[in-house]
Amino acid sequence: MNARAPLASPDIPPRDDAGAFHARLGRAAIASLYDELALEPKPGLVSFADAGSHDDMDGGTFLRSLFALRHFFVRVAAQGAREADFAPLEALGIEAEARMLHATGGVNTHRGAIFTLGLLCAAAGAARAAGERCDAANLRRVLLARWGDALASRARRALDTHGARAARAHGLRSASEEAAQGLPTLFDHVLPALRAARGAGADDRGAKLHALFTAMAQVDDTNLVHRGGLQGLRDAQRLARDFLAEGGGLRAEAAARAARVHALFVERRLSPGGAADLLAAACWVERVERLDVASR
Numbered sequence: 001m002n003a004r005a006p007l008a009s010p011d012i013p014p015r016d017d018a019g020a021f022h023a024r025l026g027r028a029a030i031a032s033l034y035d036e037l038a039l040e041p042k043p044g045l046v047s048f049a050d051a052g053s054h055d056d057m058d059g060g061t062f063l064r065s066l067f068a069l070r071h072f073f074v075r076v077a078a079q080g081a082r083e084a085d086f087a088p089l090e091a092l093g094i095e096a097e098a099r100m101l102h103a104t105g106g107v108n109t110h111r112g113a114i115f116t117l118g119l120l121c122a123a124a125g126a127a128r129a130a131g132e133r134c135d136a137a138n139l140r141r142v143l144l145a146r147w148g149d150a151l152a153s154r155a156r157r158a159l160d161t162h163g164a165r166a167a168r169a170h171g172l173r174s175a176s177e178e179a180a181q182g183l184p185t186l187f188d189h190v191l192p193a194l195r196a197a198r199g200a201g202a203d204d205r206g207a208k209l210h211a212l213f214t215a216m217a218q219v220d221d222t223n224l225v226h227r228g229g230l231q232g233l234r235d236a237q238r239l240a241r242d243f244l245a246e247g248g249g250l251r252a253e254a255a256a257r258a259a260r261v262h263a264l265f266v267e268r269r270l271s272p273g274g275a276a277d278l279l280a281a282a283c284w285v286e287r288v289e290r291l292d293v294a295s296r
Contacts (some may be wrong), residue, residue, distance in 0.1 A: 018129065022081065024291055026073035026077060029069075030069065033280045035280065037062045042209075043262045044266060044270045053270055053271040061109055062109050064104055068102070069096055069099065074121075081128065081129035085150065086150035087150075089122050092118070097114055113280055119143060123139045123140075124139060124292075133292055134288050134289065136187055140187050143179075151176065155174065170230050185219045186282060189215070190211050191281075197250060200250055201250070205249075205254075206249035209255070210244070210250065211278075212279045214244065215272075215275035216272050219274050221236070221272045221275055223271055224271070224274075243257060
């Protein structure tokens, strides 16, 4: 009797099944956003432990948002694979924001993540369609090559959001400018910090805290400016740098030290939502690199 071929892993799509790969990219985005939500203690941010500096949302609000967004990331990956220009991606993002707000009763839980992870999913779809690897370097290159000019044009627009207004008022680098430059904080700082912490033996929570505090130390997080002014941003960056200088997520007491920073943020109603988005994006890149290797 002929030996039966081994069953394929459900996590590994057939090489020519683009739709299956896009679905896995989308699931990786939702899983990475869940990683960020489940991590605690996080300074000022919502987790399942508490609502941080927020009185209009909690862990359940975020779960409803994730459920509403579950198809968006798949669809935007498919658009990227079709060599779409930026306009269809932006239209999908606007639709996703509307779904999020409907699911949360008007609360903005994931607007920044829709933008950043949506672009990354589109870049992964484009890279895969071209037969290229979906690793960090290629994702960054494809993002800039396909949509860099459009993103630069978008960054020059006077967008009417809290973050855009804060960036203009204080001369900070906005999320739109970050994207137009190929997400330098993600690829040059946050993702390397996550990898370095894992390589140095940090457990999963320690590595994610290390990446989150790296994001807090590096990014011009306009969420912090909106809530605490420019001084709120600078104080948060200083506390993050101090956390990292004392060993960051590599220390056994990292969670206890993060909890003390969390208490300070809650007292001042600070919430580094931009840093949280970058942590989720770094977790997504990790997942997608593994998925890409396994599916070839």
